[in-house]
Amino acid sequence: xxxxxxxxxxxxxxxxxxxxxxxxxxxxxxxxxxxxxxxxxxxxxxxxxxxxxxxxxxxxxxxxxxxxxxxxxxxxxxxxxxxxxxxxxxxxxxxxxxxxxxxxxxxxxxxxxxxxxxxxxxxxxxxxxxxxxxxxxxxxxxxxxxxxxxxxxxxxxxxxxxxxxxxxxxxxxxxxxxxxxxxxxxxxxxxxxxxxxxxxxxxxxxxxxxxxxxxxxxxxxxxxxxxxxxxxxxxxxxxxxxxxxxxxxxxxxxxxxxxxxxxxxxxxxxxxxxxxxxxxxxxxxxxxxxxxxxxxxxxxxxxxxxxxxxxxxxxxxxxxxxxxxxxxxxxxxxxxxxxxxxxxxxxxxxxxxxxxxxxxxxxxxxxxxxxxxxxxxxxxxxxxxxxxxxxxxxxxxxxxxxxxxxxxxxxxxxxxxxxxxxxxxxx
Amino acid sequence: xxxxxxxxxxxxxxxxxxxxxxxxxxxxxxxxxxxxxxxxxxxxxxxxxxxxxxxxxxxxxxxxxxxxxxxxxxxxxxxxxxxxxxxxxxxxxxxxxxxxxxxxxxxxxxxxxxxxxxxxxxxxxxxxxxxxxxxxxxxxxxxxxxxxxxxxxxxxxxxxxxxxxxxxxxxxxxxxxxxxxxxxxxxxxxxxxxxxxxxxxxxxxxxxxxxxxxxxxxxxxxxxxxxxxxxxxxxxxxxxxxxxxxxxxxxxxxxxxxxxxxxxxxxxxxxxxxxxxxxxxxxxxxxxxxxxxxxxxxxxxxxxxxxxxxxxxxxxxxxxxxxxxxxxxxxxxxxxxxxxxxxxxxxxxxxxxxxxxxxxxxxxxxxxxxxxxxxxxxxxxxxxxxxxxxxxxxxxxxxxxxxxxxxxxxxxxxxxxxxxxxxxxxx
Numbered sequence: 084x085x086x087x088x089x090x091x092x093x094x095x096x097x098x099x100x101x102x103x104x105x106x107x108x109x110x111x112x113x114x115x116x117x118x119x120x121x122x123x124x125x126x127x128x129x130x131x132x133x134x135x136x137x138x139x140x141x142x143x144x145x146x147x148x149x150x151x152x153x154x155x156x157x158x159x160x161x162x163x164x165x166x167x168x169x170x171x172x173x174x175x176x177x178x179x180x181x182x183x184x185x186x187x188x189x190x191x192x193x194x195x196x197x198x199x200x201x202x203x204x205x206x207x208x209x210x211x212x213x214x215x216x217x218x219x220x221x222x223x224x225x226x227x228x229x230x231x232x233x234x235x236x237x238x239x240x241x242x243x244x245x246x247x248x249x250x251x252x253x254x255x256x257x258x259x260x261x262x263x264x265x266x267x268x269x270x271x272x273x274x275x276x277x278x279x280x281x282x283x284x285x286x287x288x289x290x291x292x293x294x295x296x297x298x299x300x301x302x303x304x305x306x307x308x309x310x311x312x313x314x315x316x317x318x319x320x321x322x323x324x325x326x327x328x329x330x331x332x333x334x335x336x337x338x339x340x341x342x343x344x345x346x347x348x349x350x351x352x353x354x355x356x357x358x359x360x361x362x363x364x365x366x367x368x369x370x371x372x373x374x375x376x377x378x379x380x381x382x383x384x385x386x387x388x389x390x391x392x393x394x395x396x397x398x399x400x401x402x403x404x405x406x407x408x409x410x411x412x413x414x415x416x417x418x419x420x421x422x423x424x425x426x427x428x429x430x431x432x433x434x435x436x437x438x439x440x441x442x443x444x445x446x447x448x449x450x451x452x453x454x455x456x457x458x459x460x461x462x463x464x465x466x467x468x469x470x471x472x473x474x475x476x477x478x479x480x481x482x483x484x485x486x487x488x489x490x491x492x493x494x495x496x497x498x499x500x501x502x503x504x505x506x507x508x509x510x
Numbered sequence: 511x512x513x514x515x516x517x518x519x520x521x522x523x524x525x526x527x528x529x530x531x532x533x534x535x536x537x538x539x540x541x542x543x544x545x546x547x548x549x550x551x552x553x554x555x556x557x558x559x560x561x562x563x564x565x566x567x568x569x570x571x572x573x574x575x576x577x578x579x580x581x582x583x584x585x586x587x588x589x590x591x592x593x594x595x596x597x598x599x600x601x602x603x604x605x606x607x608x609x610x611x612x613x614x615x616x617x618x619x620x621x622x623x624x625x626x627x628x629x630x631x632x633x634x635x636x637x638x639x640x641x642x643x644x645x646x647x648x649x650x651x652x653x654x655x656x657x658x659x660x661x662x663x664x665x666x667x668x669x670x671x672x673x674x675x676x677x678x679x680x681x682x683x684x685x686x687x688x689x690x691x692x693x694x695x696x697x698x699x700x701x702x703x704x705x706x707x708x709x710x711x712x713x714x715x716x717x718x719x720x721x722x723x724x725x726x727x728x729x730x731x732x733x734x735x736x737x738x739x740x741x742x743x744x745x746x747x748x749x750x751x752x753x754x755x756x757x758x759x760x761x762x763x764x765x766x767x768x769x770x771x772x773x774x775x776x777x778x779x780x781x782x783x784x785x786x787x788x789x790x791x792x793x794x795x796x797x798x799x800x801x802x803x804x805x806x807x808x809x810x811x812x813x814x815x816x817x818x819x820x821x822x823x824x825x826x827x828x829x830x831x832x833x834x835x836x837x838x839x840x841x842x843x844x845x846x847x848x849x850x851x852x853x854x855x856x857x858x859x860x861x862x863x864x865x866x867x868x869x870x871x872x873x874x875x876x877x878x879x880x881x882x883x884x885x886x887x888x889x890x891x892x893x894x895x896x897x898x899x900x901x902x903x904x905x906x907x908x909x910x911x912x913x914x915x916x917x918x919x920x921x922x923x924x925x926x927x928x929x930x931x932x933x934x935x936x937x
Contacts, residue, residue, distance in 0.1 A: 101604070110603065111606060114604065137604070138604030139604040140577050140604070140605045140608045140615065142573060142577070143608060146573055147570055147614075150569070150570065174537070176537065176540060176565070177539070177540045177541065177564070177565030177567070179537065179538060180565060181571070181613055182612075183785065184786075185612050185613050186608055187570060188570070231757075231790075233760045233762065234760060234790065333657065333658055333660045334660075334661040335661055336660075357658040357813045359611075359786070359814055359817075360658065361788060361789065361817060362788065363661065363813075381610060383786065390786075390787065390789045
């Protein structure tokens with residue numbers, strides 16, 4: 084029986100993180116927020132999706148969801164033409180000008196696209212990773228909009244990667260069920276934290292089993308060096324230490340600063356410069372052979388990822404689950420990364436991003452990238468208590484989610500408490 | 511005496527253009543709209559700025575102006591630190607995530623930045639082009655945010671271009687006063703117009719003195735060929751014929767289609783593919799030596815323009831006055847274009863864009879590019895009647911504006927009539 088979407092509800096949910104310095108980096112100091120979308124259906128099943136925003140402008144992404152919601156109301160999930168559905172949200176001829184395919188309007192589309200996929204997975208009774216991993220190659224390929232990326236990935240190439248991903252599938256799944264998915268933590272080194280807090284968090288992370296940790300850089304370089312030395316001394320020489328500049332540097336500055344930080348053996352440098360600067364990332368990558376350039380959390384869409392891969396600008400692809408327009412666009416990015424041989428380590432943190440991206444990384448391993456080499460899911464120890472089906476991490480690794488859906492359904496009490504501006508937390 | 515901004519008013523103004531097919535192209539069919547900003551001051555002088563949006567999402571850019579307006583209220587124009595002012599709007603740590611520097615939030619910043627410059631020019635009693643062209647080099651350089659573009663343009667390079675722009679200034683100004691500024695028209699070939707309308711508009715344009723016209727392409731290729739033949743037959747072999755695909759094509763498709771349209775001698779191909787695709791534009795440019803690749807109206811910010819120039823992807827720079835964050839960011843783009851030897855032909859049309867960009871093109875000729883070779887301002891014959899100081903065109907050329915300010919102040923009656931959703935036009 085067909086399921087039809089009958090209403091699109093949107094909630095402006097915000098957490099007062101700015102004051103505590105949680106999530107603080109060289110460029111962002113916001114109140115972590117979510118544009119939270121619920122799709123009501125005639126079957127009674129609810130689809131949930133969200134887009135993360137870093138602060139006060141969350142009403143704009145909520146407004147964008149409202150502006151796009153007529154495309155979903157009345158939509159039947161049976162025989163859904165995936166590309167037409169995707170384009171109805173990303174290329175609306177009255178709204179596309181506001182992006183196109185970037186920023187507020189695209190992030191809103193991401194929440195909505197993901198809510199539709201959450202609904203589909205729930206109706207199928209499967210967690211999202213399994214829903215995707217067990218899907219026919221043809222159905223996956225038909226979910227991808229190849230517009231503007233056909234010079235980097237053709238439907239035939241996508242088909243071939245996904246078919247090949249069936250080989251060894253059972254072994255990979257068994258491995259994950261036993262060993263969980265590798266991860267790293269970003270909770271040790273926010274810029275807003277004092278040194279003693281960084282030291283104790285680093286020590287605790289090591290004791291908990293983390294062997295990959297990330298610190299923020301991009302303050303005064305002497306401070307970055309001091310903090311890198313401090314963290315490295317706590318986590319030892321065998322733990323991977325990633326650095327994240329959150330785009331603060333110019334191209335030449337990134338090169339010069341990372342040459343000074345080289346002594347702490349950075350595994351990657353994340354967002355060394357402006358997220359739109361494909362050529363800049365490529366130049367930085369060529370200049371810093373001792374580390375890897377990573378980016379993606381603010382890469383606006385598949386066309387930016389396409390170029391980062393074509394230009395050999397990145398060695399780590401950090402796709403975000405809702406900055407781009409949801410599952411459909413993420414699929415195209417995972418496939419391009421696989422074609423170009425670049426590992427995917429999705430961006431997480433924020434609100435609900437860990438819950439989202441664990442599914443993407445697991446699917447990628449099972450069916451697309453088919454390797455764990457260099458693969459890690461970011462983990463940030465924030466705000467998981469607000470989710471019905473939060474991530475579960477043990478010994479620095481993500482356990483496989485088992486509940487149906489995409490894991491971003493929020494608890495009604497949390498929505499009520501943190502709704503802006505009328506929830507008790509904000510009154 | 512200091513002038514201080516006391517309030518930021520924003521109006522959601524929309525014109526019902528979608529139904530008539532005016533402004534229709536391969537990808538956009540919107541109701542032309544403006545997020546119209548008025549800055550109230552203690553001196554009584556009002557600063558006006560706007561950002562153009564192509565349709566229904568105009569409430570989002572209006573909302574973004576409201577989210578940013580606290581940065582302007584209370585701001586004194588005396589001794590304004592231009593870079594700090596610019597970054598307060600483009601890099602707000604609670605709002606930057608929504609872009610960054612792109613889409614809704616950046617376009618809103620564009621309207622606000624331009625309103626501040628309009629106010630300054632009005633207080634100085636000069637039209638914007640003259641206000642800029644007569645400004646000291648140091649003040650112009652201090653208006654530019656070099657963040658993320660210092661690998662392509664240094665303050666010293668900017669200084670040198672602007673100082674050199676003083677040579678021959680009087681002669682260039684005298685030339686413009688006598689001969690006006692060259693232009694081309696886009697009013698002949700919107701995709702939504704039937705052939706007989708295209709034919710009669712082409713004929714009329716030629717008779718009015720236009721020797722450069724632009725047509726939309728990106729429909730079925732046989733239709734594009736038929737329309738190109740029709741327009742070329744009306745305007746003769748000596749009129750420049752530009753083509754505009756509005757990003758509809760993939761990279762290989764753009765190359766193949768333009769090879770078929772080559773027989774109509776296209777002067778340029780505008781937006782052949784996705785606006786973010788720097789590498790794609792570069793490949794198209796290499797493949798089509800018989801024409802020029804042009805883009806810019808949807809290029810999100812100075813970092814995209816930097817790369818288009820670095821990659822030799824464009825031979826025509828079509829900066830928009832309010833897609834990027836206003837005068838400050840436009841200055842950096844004009845200077846980069848001059849350094850790379852690429853002529854600037856600003857994007858116009860929409861709502862108030864002709865009014866805006868005439869000032870930019872004139873300033874560029876007087877002080878930056880210092881040549882008219884390959885320079886033309888787009889002209890679209892739409893909606894000028896709503897402006898207090900509309901553009902004046904004769905014989906296919908723009909006359910120099912003389913009234914103080916940036917020419918985008920709208921008539922109060924027009925604002926009232928077309929305010930959405932309560933104006934009489936929308937009730």
